[in-house]
Amino acid sequence: MLKSNKIYLDYASSALIDSANPGAIHGLGVKEKDKLENARKNIAQILGAHSDEIIFTSGATESNNLAIMGVIEKISQTFFPHIVTTNIEHASVLEVCKYLEKTKQIEVTYVPVEANGIVDPKKIKKVIRPNTILISVMYANNEIGTIQPIGEIAKEIRYYKKQKNSTKSIPGLDKSKPGMDFPLLHTDATQAMNYLPIKVEKLGVDLMSFNGAKIYGPKGVGILYVKRKTPVSPIMFGGNQEFGLRPGTENVAGIVALAEALKITEKIKEKEVKRLTKLRDYFIKKLMLKIVFDIDIKINGDLENRLPNNINITIPKIPSDLLVLELSARGIYVSEKSACKSGEKAGSYVIEAIRLFPALPKGKGERRNSLRFSLGRQTTKADIDYTIKALSEILIKLKRWYAR
Numbered sequence: 001m002l003k004s005n006k007i008y009l010d011y012a013s014s015a016l017i018d019s020a021n022p023g024a025i026h027g028l029g030v031k032e033k034d035k036l037e038n039a040r041k042n043i044a045q046i047l048g049a050h051s052d053e054i055i056f057t058s059g060a061t062e063s064n065n066l067a068i069m070g071v072i073e074k075i076s077q078t079f080f081p082h083i084v085t086t087n088i089e090h091a092s093v094l095e096v097c098k099y100l101e102k103t104k105q106i107e108v109t110y111v112p113v114e115a116n117g118i119v120d121p122k123k124i125k126k127v128i129r130p131n132t133i134l135i136s137v138m139y140a141n142n143e144i145g146t147i148q149p150i151g152e153i154a155k156e157i158r159y160y161k162k163q164k165n166s167t168k169s170i171p172g173l174d175k176s177k178p179g180m181d182f183p184l185l186h187t188d189a190t191q192a193m194n195y196l197p198i199k200v201e202k203l204g205v206d207l208m209s210f211n212g213a214k215i216y217g218p219k220g221v222g223i224l225y226v227k228r229k230t231p232v233s234p235i236m237f238g239g240n241q242e243f244g245l246r247p248g249t250e251n252v253a254g255i256v257a258l259a260e261a262l263k264i265t266e267k268i269k270e271k272e273v274k275r276l277t278k279l280r281d282y283f284i285k286k287l288m289l290k291i292v293f294d295i296d297i298k299i300n301g302d303l304e305n306r307l308p309n310n311i312n313i314t315i316p317k318i319p320s321d322l323l324v325l326e327l328s329a330r331g332i333y334v335s336e337k338s339a340c341k342s343g344e345k346a347g348s349y350v351i352e353a354i355r356l357f358p359a360l361p362k363g364k365g366e367r368r369n370s371l372r373f374s375l376g377r378q379t380t381k382a383d384i385d386y387t388i389k390a391l392s393e394i395l396i397k398l399k400r401w402y403a404r
Contacts, residue, residue, distance in 0.1 A: 007332045007383045011309060011376030012142055012191060015216045032252050039259035046266055047208075047225060048199040055224040055242045056255050060190040061092040063209035063224035064136075066246065067186045068096045070232035071134050071207075072106060082107045084127055084135045086119050088143075088350045090188055093136055107131075116302035117146035117354050125156035130164070133182040139192035139203075143350040143372060144301030145310025147196065150187050154204025157185055184230060190214050194265055195273050195307055206230045212254065216377065217261030221254035276375050277308040279384060283373065284311060286388045295395055300351060300370055309375040314351060318398055320371045326394045332387050335372050 186207040211222035239247030
């Protein structure tokens with residue numbers, strides 16, 4: 001079975017650039033600085049933030065690095081800091097934490113998510129220590145699409161701070177200085193921007209990261225929201241751009257395009273969420289009804305508290321990399337794990353974290369992987385039907401070899 005048109009179901013890796021963006025760039029006959037600051041103002045307005053709280057970066061990876069390392073750099077000379085995060089964060093958070101641990105700059109607690117891929121806010125609060133300066137929890141997971149209760153986590157942090165005010169403060173920490181009321185809350189909102197509420201004050205965050213690529217804007221440009229008075233130091237040097245936090249000439253064209261992409265995203269968000277939710281649920285229903293070849297298919301992550309565009313499955317005994325190739329040969333493009341980890345042989349640490357399967361015996365090769373279908377603005381019901389049909393045919397063919 002072949003199809004001439006291609007079906008792109010990997011929007012979680014990178015969304016296609018919206019056709020409205022080039023016009024937004026070239027139609028502004030104003031100076032570069034005016035373009036930059038106008039984009040900053042528009043982005044701040046959408047987030048419910050101040051213009052001076054918007055820092056432009058090269059992408060969400062840099063934004064996450066700046067958020068974590070910038071806070072550490074600012075206060076690490078005062079006391080030995082502790083960070084709390086989860087075990088399913090994006091690599092640009094986990095790898096930074098591991099590096100800082102390895103170099104003995106911080107202590108880190110990795111709170112495990114529940115079997116549904118969602119962290120318990122009370123478990124976050126339980127591990128907070130007097131020297132905890134930062135809690136970093138992603139808004140929505142990039143692999144399994146589960147939505148984390150950021151608002152509830154923010155409430156638990158506020159409650160902890162009220163309790164802490166009556167206890168002994170951290171030795172050597174001057175709490176009279178602005179922003180020195182820890183812990184701070186950071187969220188990687190990259191996957192959430194298209195579908196979830198993003199007003200920073202309502203979320204209760206001090207720092208928030210996202211990029212242009214996931215909201216149908218350009219690659220190579222991102223945002224770090226930094227709440228006023230939040231203690232952050234630069235982690236790169238060579239210029240005073242971006243309020244002294246991010247040196248280097250700004251990518252003005254990319255920034256203007258990102259601002260326009262965010263504007264479009266907010267305008268169509270409600271309608272698109274409803275449309276994609278229906279498509280997602282239709283996909284899952286068809287998946288469970290049509291593929292009845294005695295192959296156990298599991299949906300990874302919570303079925304309710306997940307992004308409207310995410311379907312992540314595991315089919316035991318059938319290698320997911322082979323499924324990716326088989327689907328690709330039929331013009332269907334999906335992924336098996338985070339794009340940032342796609343070149344590695346090991347399986348998905350996110351799937352391993354939610355404990356759907358016992359660990360493989362020693363010497364038995366890779367951890368079991370997952371298959372991620374992520375829908376987007378161009379996805380249609382016909383695309384879903386074709387994908388289900390193709391997957392069914394592939395599984396019939398592979399069953400005799402792998403599902404014994």
